[in-house]
Amino acid sequence: MANSRWTAAAETPPVSLRRRGPVLERAILEAALEQLSTVGWSGLTMEGVAAGAQTGKAAVYRRWPSKEDLVADALEAGLPTLDAAADHGSIREDLFQLCRRVRDTMYSRSGFALRSVLYECDTTTAERFHAVIVRGVIEPSTQLFREVVRRGVARGDVRPDATCELVFDVIPGLMMYRSKVCGSEWPDDDIAEMIDQVMVPLLRPRTG
Numbered sequence: 001m002a003n004s005r006w007t008a009a010a011e012t013p014p015v016s017l018r019r020r021g022p023v024l025e026r027a028i029l030e031a032a033l034e035q036l037s038t039v040g041w042s043g044l045t046m047e048g049v050a051a052g053a054q055t056g057k058a059a060v061y062r063r064w065p066s067k068e069d070l071v072a073d074a075l076e077a078g079l080p081t082l083d084a085a086a087d088h089g090s091i092r093e094d095l096f097q098l099c100r101r102v103r104d105t106m107y108s109r110s111g112f113a114l115r116s117v118l119y120e121c122d123t124t125t126a127e128r129f130h131a132v133i134v135r136g137v138i139e140p141s142t143q144l145f146r147e148v149v150r151r152g153v154a155r156g157d158v159r160p161d162a163t164c165e166l167v168f169d170v171i172p173g174l175m176m177y178r179s180k181v182c183g184s185e186w187p188d189d190d191i192a193e194m195i196d197q198v199m200v201p202l203l204r205p206r207t208g
Helices: 005-011 021-043 046-052 057-063 067-078 091-106 109-120 123-127 130-155 165-180 188-203
Strands: none
Touching (some): 021 046, 021 057, 067 109, 091 165, 109 165
C-alpha cells in the first residue's frame, strides 16, 4: 500500500519542542523580534510568535498577557549594545564611523523591529515602549555622540560652546527623518555628506 507509518509520520504536524524556563522564553522573544522585523507591528500576532517559537499559544500568553508586553520585552532583550566610540583622530572621522555603526544598528533585525514599533503604533501604544527606547537606544547613542564631541573639544577641532543638547539631536533627527520620510538607507556617501556639510561646519572652531 502507498500509505505507511513513514508517510503518516511525515504528514503529522510538528509538536512543540520540549523546552521550559529561560530557553523557551528566549525562543519566544526571538520569534517576536523576527515577526516584528518581517511583518511589522501590525502583522505580528501571538499565534504567529508561538508558531515561530515552535510552542503553543498558551505558553506565550502565560508569560506575556498582551502583545504589547511581549514586544516590550523582546525589544529590550534584542537591542544591540553600543560600545564606546573609538578615537579615529578627528571629529570628522569619529562622527563618520559612529554614524556608520548607528546606521548598521538601524538596519539590523532589532533595528527593523524597533522602527516597526515607532512607525506603526498609535501614540497611546507607542508610549508603552518609550522607556525601552530611551534606555536602550536614545541614551546610549546620545552618550556616544557627547563623548565624540567632548573629545573633539579637547583635541581642538570642536569649539567649546558647541555642546548644547540640540547639537546632539541633529544626527539622530536627520537619520530618522531621512529614513522614515525619504526612504534613505544611509549609504556611506550620504553619511559622509551629512558629516561634511552639516556637522563639521556646525562644530568647528570659528575663525576671525
